[in-house]
Amino acid sequence: MNLIVVFISAALINNFVLSQFLGICPFVGVSKKMDSAFSMGIAVTFVMVIAAMVTWLIYYLVLVPFNLEILEYVSFILVIASLVQLVEMFIRKVSKPLYDALGIFLPLITTNCAILGLALYAILNEYNFLQTLAYAVGAGAGFTLALVIMAGIREELELVEVPRAFKGAAITMVIAGSLALAFMGFAGLI
Amino acid sequence: MTEKKNDIKETQDPAKTEASAEKQAKKEVPAEKQEKKGASAEKPKAKPKPKKNPRAKLFKSERMTIVAPAPHAKGKQSVPRIMYTVIIALLPAVAASIFFFGTRAMVTLMVAVFSAMVAEFACNKIMKTGVTIDDGSAILTGLLLAMTLPPTFPVAATALGAVIAIVFGKQVFGGLGANIFNPALIGRAFLQASFPVKITTWTLPAFASSSAYFDIATSKAVDTVSGATPLGLWKFEGIGTHLKPLLFGNIGGCIGETSALALLAGGIVLLILKYADWRIPLSYIGTVFLFSGALWLIDPSRYPDPLFMILSGGLILGAFFMATDMVTSPVTPLGTWIYGIGMGVMLVVIRLWGGLPEGVMYSILFMNGLVPLLNRWTRPKYFGEIQEESKKK
Amino acid sequence: MKEKPAIQEFIKGLWDENPVLVQLLGLCPTLAVTVSAENGLAMGVAATFVLVCSSFLVSLLRNVIPNQVRIASYIVIIATFVTIADRFLAAYTPEISKSLGPFIPLIIVNCMILGRQEAFASKNKLGRSLLDALGMGAGFTLALLVLSSVREVLGSGTWFGMDIMWASFSTWKVMSLPPGAFLTLGCMIAAANWINRRRQT
Amino acid sequence: MKLSTFKKGLHPEDYKYLSQDQAIETLPPPDDVYIPVQQHIGTPCEPLVKKGDRVKTGQIIADSSAYVSAPVHATISGTVKDISKYYHPLGMRETMIHIQRDGEEEWEYLEPIDDWKWTPKEKLLKTIRDAGIVGLGGATFPTHVKLAPPDDRAIDSFILNGVECEPYLTADDRLMVEEADKILLGMSIMMHILDVQKGYIGIENNKPGAIARMQKRVVELGYPFKMVPLKVKYPQGAEKMLIYSVLRRKVPCGKLPMDVGVVVNNVATAYAVAEAVTEAKPLIQRVITVTGDGVKQPKNLMARIGTPFKELFNVCGNVKDNVNRIFMGGPMMGMTQYHLESPVVKGSSGIVAVTGDLVEELTTFPCIRCGACVLACPMNLLPLRLSKFGQENMAGELEDYGVSNCIECGCCAFACPANIPLVQWIRVGKLRLREHQAKTAKEKA
Known part of the structure; x- marks a missing residue:
């Protein structure tokens, strides 16, 4: 039950993009086309889950026992960066179609604050390992959901005349604001 | 029959022709031109000779007609007609709320409509598009927004909500037809987030205290007029409300939430005229009924009965007038079903387990966001497409 | 090619290449921490500090760092300075540090900072890199300041904690919430687009 | 009884009452005709006559050697005045043969056929081609091509299209009421050529006269055809819709009716086939509805192909002063005319002049x-x-x-x-x- 609560909380109530403001850059940058948005969402979720697990292990098995919490940021970001590299190599080896679909998005993920943010929040919220896992899956699902909804809306908006000043990032922000308003309905759930 | 029709036409004709005599004359082609074509059996009629019309040369026939692509026939629908009909369909509910809440409700309604129109006009001027306040959509947005507010909501905040609704709900997307979210609900959601206390300060109808079957009124002092909505009462205090006041509107709540009967009357008119897709109210309310009904059967002491769920809060208003907003609802029939069911599920979830007593607004806004996806994923199979696939198999 | 005057590197960051409004970089902290002007300013200063320090180091080491591991090295450099900034804030302004929360460490992945290292500091001389970093940092802080001022004034009726609105003003709580952040930033970007187009024509 | 129909579509006001009861009136041969050399879908024809030639009614004046084509005939006897570009009802300027009448009708008939039931199918097809028959519902696809499907297509049903779903038009309706026998004959000739047993006649329910008349003649003459009255809905007359309405078969995307074993032909085409086979008359005239509230006396006219629209309007008391749109065909798919010198072509089923203020529409x-x-x-x-x-x-x-x-x-x-x-x-x-x-x-x- 507890895990479901963590999952729903991360996916809907505290949606990473719409209420935590994490991963805004890919949210603005990769939400133009539905296909790439979906691929990006899946890639981020994938990396998130692995990164959350690895950073959790590092924090509690290495940093805490050796009193090295000061190295938290440096070690986390290094883990994430190398993890992304590894994942990229792994996918390229294992599945060509998957690599073609996700390939170009993987390098971008290193600088996606949603990943580091996830790792930091998991530590901050003092989640145990399983909770961290549920948290990562939920956050990834929420990120993908927001990205896909936004991509759908932006494709729709290509067919209408958005005022010139609002074209692009500005209208994306307004839509994100409206979506955030809509997501406020989830508040207090659970 | 035929003759009669022609007669009428002809009696109408002279007035029309005289009015545009000069126009007609200009359309006439120089007489000499026609003489040259010996084939013409009929002599040109005695009409004033045309002056100069450079375009006349292009048309050797007797008169100029409109050249346009097919079809040359048109249905009777038009965008302003739809908008104004929806406004008229809302009037019974407006009348009911004024009856129950008095002039204060009227002030809120008027402020909202007026601010919406002013905002629309200002946007038109700033964006240098044609003035579009006469198409009725701004009036409708203002009206719908006011219907979702408590009768005693501050005037300035009402105006703010209307401006937000028009500017961020509609005009930033490019005006009518371009918006993704229901503008009135964007305005309302903005106000809900901004003034969470004021927007939940409900007023009881003016004569509610004298009505015997309204439990809460008796517990309050005579001069207090504020009270909670039936949903709020149920959620936070565990007090139920009888169905009869819910139906007639003798309850606390938003301006437009009160009289279910008046709303239904307007809504059914819209369904009959096909200005609202019948699938949306049906699937929305139907889902709420089935979902909450199932829960009620499981544990009637914990969950309210389904009729209460349907008649309380803004469900009727939302289902008939807001969810059915053409711009923000799916265009495909299948998409429409999913849209309605999604809203119903979300509404019940928010009402029963969420932090807020009411979720109509959020359920509609959330599903609005999904509409582009629904439209995309539920593209109907075109005629003959299915067979092609089955052949492949 | 004629070299631009060095001061140009500073000025461009303020408006023409403003990281937030024009380049759309570093949006996450921009939106997240701008509930109050104080927070916005603190975040701006912290980010500027990290940006300037890492630009300094990267520019200095630009010929030493091997090309293959440059991104990793930048990240390590940035992460180091972020840790310093974080500890500093936690020690001297615990209030602010608490309200900024994990967004201080998230400066590491702020694409504005990494972007400047990759695009500028690793290719330019020390002086220019410093000016560029200062300009970008100033532009970032400026944008944050405006955004956070709007949100604080409307959302809480105060500015840097001072009551400035009239007594009967009822605060728009939504401005302190995520939707308000998105809507305000959307308007700011639109305004920047509009002004830029005006200037061009 | 629930009438058969297709899904979706709509029902515009049909205005058929304007001309539904007007018997077909034969227009006397006009003094001038303008005959476009291209009147079908397929390979264009080349003129076979030159300026100054004398031609007889029914003489082939343009033809092509390609298979998917149909010859064009002179529709009056007279002299070729000119071959040049004139206004075509479809909006462009096309090569047309201008013939001026110079006296009495002199006919040049097709090769006569004694008994079509015993004539080889190839010969019947050749006669239909020589008669220049194309789909007269408006599509103008050469009929002999339609009647000779490739061997790998098994055709099992024939549908006679008497739907005429476009508002205003009543040409097919009148033809069915007045010439039911010839239409049924044409239909059985076509079914004979295709070697099909099942014949259906689809007529929309707003033509009770035509349905009754056809039904009566089918029974009286002992044809095995099945009458299928259809619900009034546009575009029932479109081939794909009609096949679905009658047989519940869906023509797959990008395929033709023959891929589902059906051939559809218009009643006017059937009438022309009967005339060609039994009377050796080439296609030189057709029924065209002149109607609309802008015409003083709406009529159904049997007019020679090539007659300028102006002549048709003259017979109908001319158009009213406040006409603001004139189109050939029905209002849903017709082409607006900007020039009344444009001639009747094989595909013209009607010419409609409407009045009314269209500003709102624009x-x-x-x-x-x-x-x-x-x-x-x-x-x-x-x-x-x-x-x-x-x-x-x-x-x-x-x-x-x-x-x-x-x-x-x-x-x-x-x-x-x-x-x-x-x-x-x-x-x-x-x-x-x-x-x-x-x-x-x-x-x-």
């Missing part, structure tokens, strides 16, 4: 995604999307959403409350998709 609003067009589209497409994709030149989406399936029936534009010229934009979309496909094909090659 003000368009933005699309409000009401979905009226989706509910109207008989092909189950999303016209609002297609038109936008056409406007924005999005080739990939155009293909995904099946723009090429659009039959341009005009239902969407009729239903649109925002008055968006949807059909126009979809046409643009089709064109752009074709351009795009040609470009990619070129790149691949």
